[in-house]
Amino acid sequence: MGITPEIEALPLHKLDLDAPRIIFNRIHAVMYSCGILALLYHHIVRLWNAPTIPSFFVFLTMLVADVVLAFQWALTQSFRWRPVRRQEFPENLPRVIGEESEFPKLDVFVCTADPYKEPPIGVVNTALSVMAFDYPSEKISVYVSDDGGSELTLFAFLEAAKFARHWLPFCKENKIVDRCPEVYFGSNAVCSSPELREMYEVMKARIERVMELGRVEEVCEAEEGMFKLWRVQGFTRQDHPPVIQPLLQSEKDSDVGGGKIPNLIYLSREKSRTHHHHFKAGALNALLRVSGRMSDAPFILTLDCDMYSNDPGTALRALCYLVDDDQEMQRVAYVQFPQLFRGLNKQAIYGCEYKRLFQINPTGMDGFQGTSYVGTGCFFRRRAFYGSPSLPSGNNGNGYSTSVTNIRSSDDQDVQHLASCSYEDDTSWGHQVGFRYGSLVEDYFTGYRLKCEGWRSIFCNPERPAFLGDVPINLADALSQNERWDVGLLEVTLSKYNPLVFGVKNMSLPMGMCYGHYAFSPFYALPVIIYGLLPQISLLARIPPLFPKASSPCFYLYAYLFVGAYGQDLLDFLCERGTLQRWWSDQRMWMIRGTSSYLFAFIQFSFKLIGVSGIGFNLTTKIIDEDERKRYDQGVFEFGAASPYFISMGTFALVNIISFTLGLVQGLLLKSIGEVLAQLLISGFVVVNCWPIYEAMILRTDKGRMPSRTTILSAMIASVLCCAAAA
Numbered sequence: 001m002g003i004t005p006e007i008e009a010l011p012l013h014k015l016d017l018d019a020p021r022i023i024f025n026r027i028h029a030v031m032y033s034c035g036i037l038a039l040l041y042h043h044i045v046r047l048w049n050a051p052t053i054p055s056f057f058v059f060l061t062m063l064v065a066d067v068v069l070a071f072q073w074a075l076t077q078s079f080r081w082r083p084v085r086r087q088e089f090p091e092n093l094p095r096v097i098g099e100e101s102e103f104p105k106l107d108v109f110v111c112t113a114d115p116y117k118e119p120p121i122g123v124v125n126t127a128l129s130v131m132a133f134d135y136p137s138e139k140i141s142v143y144v145s146d147d148g149g150s151e152l153t154l155f156a157f158l159e160a161a162k163f164a165r166h167w168l169p170f171c172k173e174n175k176i177v178d179r180c181p182e183v184y185f186g187s188n189a190v191c192s193s194p195e196l197r198e199m200y201e202v203m204k205a206r207i208e209r210v211m212e213l214g215r216v217e218e219v220c221e222a223e224e225g226m227f228k229l230w231r232v233q234g235f236t237r238q239d240h241p242p243v244i245q246p247l248l249q250s251e252k253d254s255d256v257g258g259g260k261i262p263n264l265i266y267l268s269r270e271k272s273r274t275h276h277h278h279f280k281a282g283a284l285n286a287l288l289r290v291s292g293r294m295s296d297a298p299f300i301l302t303l304d305c306d307m308y309s310n311d312p313g314t315a316l317r318a319l320c321y322l323v324d325d326d327q328e329m330q331r332v333a334y335v336q337f338p339q340l341f342r343g344l345n346k347q348a349i350y351g352c353e354y355k356r357l358f359q360i361n362p363t364g365m366d367g368f369q370g371t372s373y374v375g376t377g378c379f380f381r382r383r384a385f386y387g388s389p390s391l392p393s394g395n396n397g398n399g400y401s402t403s404v405t406n407i408r409s410s411d412d413q414d415v416q417h418l419a420s421c422s423y424e425d426d427t428s429w430g431h432q433v434g435f436r437y438g439s440l441v442e443d444y445f446t447g448y449r450l451k452c453e454g455w456r457s458i459f460c461n462p463e464r465p466a467f468l469g470d471v472p473i474n475l476a477d478a479l480s481q482n483e484r485w486d487v488g489l490l491e492v493t494l495s496k497y498n499p500l501v502f503g504v505k506n507m508s509l510p511m512g513m514c515y516g517h518y519a520f521s522p523f524y525a526l527p528v529i530i531y532g533l534l535p536q537i538s539l540l541a542r543i544p545p546l547f548p549k550a551s552s553p554c555f556y557l558y559a560y561l562f563v564g565a566y567g568q569d570l571l572d573f574l575c576e577r578g579t580l581q582r583w584w585s586d587q588r589m590w591m592i593r594g595t596s597s598y599l600f601a602f603i604q605f606s607f608k609l610i611g612v613s614g615i616g617f618n619l620t621t622k623i624i625d626e627d628e629r630k631r632y633d634q635g636v637f638e639f640g641a642a643s644p645y646f647i648s649m650g651t652f653a654l655v656n657i658i659s660f661t662l663g664l665v666q667g668l669l670l671k672s673i674g675e676v677l678a679q680l681l682i683s684g685f686v687v688v689n690c691w692p693i694y695e696a697m698i699l700r701t702d703k704g705r706m707p708s709r710t711t712i713l714s715a716m717i718a719s720v721l722c723c724a725a726a727a
């Protein structure tokens with residue numbers, strides 16, 4: 001093992017600076033900073049000269065909005081300072097690692113939490129797609145973590161284990177590219193094995209039947225034992241003992257051709273109402289311990305249940321970094337692949353692609369200490385969970401260092417105990433060891449804490465998407481997912497781990513800024529709400545204009561700052577293979593989040609602070625309603641089911657259209673458009689963005705239109721605001 005001089009010429013990976021972008025970004029940064037300084041100066045002069053006390057407060061509020069925007073803009077410079085591109089050469093791996101038998105083991109964690117929100121057939125597809133990696137099968141162990149504690153999921157995996165024995169050799173012999181069965185059989189490609197397709201359909205039907213029944217009835221005698229636990233009185237999803245069930249064992253089992261097969265293990269950790277389970281992080285830690293005992297692979301891939309592998313070569317690509325024994329590369333805690341999605345509509349109306357988060361920003365963070373962990377599609381070095389890179393590591397005899405400094409390790413503890421609720425009591429699990437607790441965005445938080453310990457990470461973004469997942473296809477789901485993330489971020493921002501304090505001290509200034517930018521993103525609620533209400537209300541109230549006249553040079557300063565920020569955002573988007581339409585949706589969703597999920601996250605977080613209510617992990621539904629899907633595919637916004645989000649965004653939309661119309665009429669009548677041009681442009685911009693909301697309120701008749709009660713309520717609030725302003 002190790003790179004000897006002769007093979008140095010055959011590198012495993014390569015890094016290039018994105019020079020044109022770096023130059024452009026830095027020049028823009030300097031110019032734009034001057035603009036911001038000029039704006040702040042303008043603000044201060046204006047505050048100083050405020051004619052009345054109320055106008056002083058109005059100006060002050062506008063200053064607050066601009067300060068938050070400027071602050072966040074400054075933090076984003078760290079993403080733009082030094083973007084890099086990487087390339088891997090997996091074909092050179094054998095020269096470094098040697099024979100297939102020398103390849104390191106790989107453990108894969110697939111998380112699921114509710115069979116009704118995350119259909120088991122989907123989870124099965126994800127598992128099968130990774131079991132079929134181009135990788136020595138006997139080296140792979142797939143662990144399915146079922147936080148739903150459901151016999152339905154176990155049943156599905158019993159079926160999957162049988163099907164895998166046919167599917168895996170078929171994929172490898174025929175060099176199939178799409179190794180997620182649903183995708184392969186769903187594509188138009190002619191399947192060379194109709195029997196296999198039939199077998200898949202039968203499996204699917206059996207799983208779906210059990211889902212309909214809601215319980216497992218017909219299983220053969222050999223399997224009946226596995227379901228016994230569920231028949232015990234008092235077994236519920238919140239209260240049950242650990243269930244660990246190996247379904248395939250590479251030592252004993254083989255595929256239908258007699259070839260090797262991966263391990264497949266079902267695990268549902270113990271649950272009890274008296275213990276906090278720490279959601280996904282808790283599940284991952286149980287997996288970490290159990291897998292450490294059962295297979296103890298040095299490398300671990302974490303996957304959400306809906307993220308299937310789209311490229312069988314992905315594991316090898318990740319190894320290009322993980323097995324490199326260069327000193328810098330030995331500090332790599334994880335290799336993160338981007339989250340990419342299938343089934344997005346043309347405009348990606350709900351902005352769920354999160355291109356900036358998953359594709360653009362990571363290239364920038366990779367120019368420093370590496371990108372953030374995004375929860376799925378990420379290959380970890382097991383050792384990273386057990387302490388800093390400078391700690392001496394264990395060795396599994398294969399040349400790859402592994403964990404195993406189990407905090408309470410002693411051999412008489414059986415595997416069951418490792419998955420029990422009380423195992424973590426009074427240990428460092430979740431604090432210094434394993435996935436970290438304390439934030440609903442356990443992914444962001446864990447990656448961040450690892451960086452603070454001195455680890456680094458890699459962003460690996462190959463041409464063919466490595467993994468593909470599902471996105472929420474209705475507005476309320478998209479916002480509720482975002483709200484959960486925001487609450488999780490606030491938990492970090494308002495703790496001692498604030499990235500601008502703890503992070504800057506333990507990582508570096510640019511890394512602290514990157515993590516800080518995310519941590520503070522819920523604060524975007526402030527400028528969005530202020531810019532979305534104050535200029536409009538003051539327009540109606542005819543109080544002194546908030547912005548310079550169209551003829552004043554300061555007007556151009558505002559124009560420059562607006563065009564400069566939006567323009568650069570658009571450029572970043574297009575450079576990362578985005579389209580204009582999707583960018584438009586993305587910026588629109590930013591505005592919508594400002595008035596809904598960002599705002600509601602603050603409310604939810606405050607409730608938690610004062611102890612009114614706890615916070616939970618609201619799963620994103622992966623079930624797709626046909627009707628909804630149709631509307632989504634046509635790019636039509638979904639407002640069907642009432643949601644408090646819609647009331648606040650409806651109010652905003654209405655205030656803006658009222659103020660825009662009245663302001664325009666008044667400006668024309670009094671021939672004073674120039675004086676209120678900036679305010680008209682702002683509310684006009686909001687109105688254009690809100691078009692789908694007006695449509696849903698008034699024009700549409702389908703099931704996805706805005707519920708009348710929501711429309712009426714928003715209209716009432718908006719009229720109260722407008723009347724109060726005009727009075």
Ligand SMILES: O=c1ccn([C@@H]2O[C@H](COP(=O)(O)OP(=O)(O)O[C@H]3O[C@H](CO)[C@@H](O)[C@H](O)[C@H]3O)[C@@H](O)[C@H]2O)c(=O)[nH]1
Binds near residue numbers: 118305440621
């Ligand atoms: O108590 C829980 C809750 C969730 N999950 C699993 O966590 C995954 C992510 O849940 P999902 O509802 O799909 O949330 P998303 O917002 O889509 O997930 C993003 O955000 C999460 C953090 O909020 C990360 O964990 C995910 O990896 C990231 O893709 C799913 O596989 C769930 O089964 C559990 O295992 N246990």
Ligand SMILES: [Mn+2]
Binds near residue numbers: 304306470620
């Ligand atoms: Mn998800």
